Amino acid sequence: EDQVTQSPEALRLQEGESSSLNCSYTVSGLRGLFWYRQDPGKGPEFLFTLYSAGEEKEKERLKATLTKKESFLHITAPKPEDSATYLCAWAGGATNKLIFGTGTLLAVQP
Amino acid sequence: DAGITQSPRHKVTETGTPVTLRCHQTENHRYMYWYRQDPGHGLRLIHYSYGVKDTDKGEVSDGYSVSRSKTEDFLLTLESATSSQTSVYFCAAGGAKRGAGYEQYFGPGTRLTVT
Known part of the structure; x- marks a missing residue:
């Protein structure tokens, strides 16, 4: 079955603390x-959108980066206004x- | 602004009544979609349209029907609303230009409560 899995479900960062x-x-x-x-x-x-x-x-x-089986969204030095839910989707x-x-x-x- | 509007934005209705949600787009997108979003399930496709009068089912289509008589409008009808259809409904559209990618642009959502 085709599936898209995101992790972690929730992430708490301090302002300026980079993560993926x-x-x-x-x-x-x-x-x-x-x-x-x-x-x-x-x-x-x-x-x-990433294609390859x-x-x-x-x-x-x-x-955003893409490998053959996964993608990463890197957040560098985040600010409070970056707080949100981030969704990925596959076509x-x-x-x-x-x-x-x-x-x-x-x-x-x- | 993706040029997609939804109406109504909020609706409370009773079990067993029919409900119609409207989606309107101004960007001439070929494809239009209806999703529902529930905690723990993410966005799930209900129905989609690939042109005027051309529609097809998504993964959670039971109890829903759609119609698209004009490029800009896509209607979602709950034939007889049930409490399990309480959800937030999103319309999306994409594929406006020849050779466009698969990205979809979303409306602001309709919060539907069935009592």
């Missing part, structure tokens, strides 16, 4: 790996459907 979130997938035929940010009471906000192993994308304090097969992980809840304390 993990997204692993047990699927074949990767057509894209996506990262989203979701704030409480809002819809997911698109961050990055070795690819990296950056946006402010966030950097594969012949349709435009995404399979989502259950997310990592990140809390950055000042």
Whole structure:
């Protein structure tokens, strides 16, 4: 069964303490790996798409990387405003459907 | 702003009543999707559309139907609401341009409570 697993489920950091979130997938035929940010009471906000192993994308304090079986979202020197749930999703097969992980809840304390 | 709006944003309804949620997009996306989000389950696909009048089921489609009569509008109907359908519903859209990737853009969500 195709699955997307995110770890950890929750992460608490001090402001400035860098860390990484993990997204692993047990699927074949990767057509894209996506990262989203979701704030409480809002819809997911698109961050990055990665298409092939070795690819990296950056946006402010966030950097997403992709290997053959997992993706990492690296957060460098986080600030309290980076607190949110981060979701990853995989696209594969012949349709435009995404399979989502259950997310990592990140809390950055000042 | 992804140009996707949902209405209503909040709704309380009684068991057994029909409910229709509306999604409207302004970016001419070809594909549109309805998800529900519940604690511990993440986002689960209910139905999706790959063009006007072209729809297909997702993983949790029982008790739901959809319609898309115009590119910009995608309706989700709960035929007879049950308490298990209490959830937050998100609409998403993607594939606006030729050669676009698979990324989807989400609306703000509708919180539905079935009493």
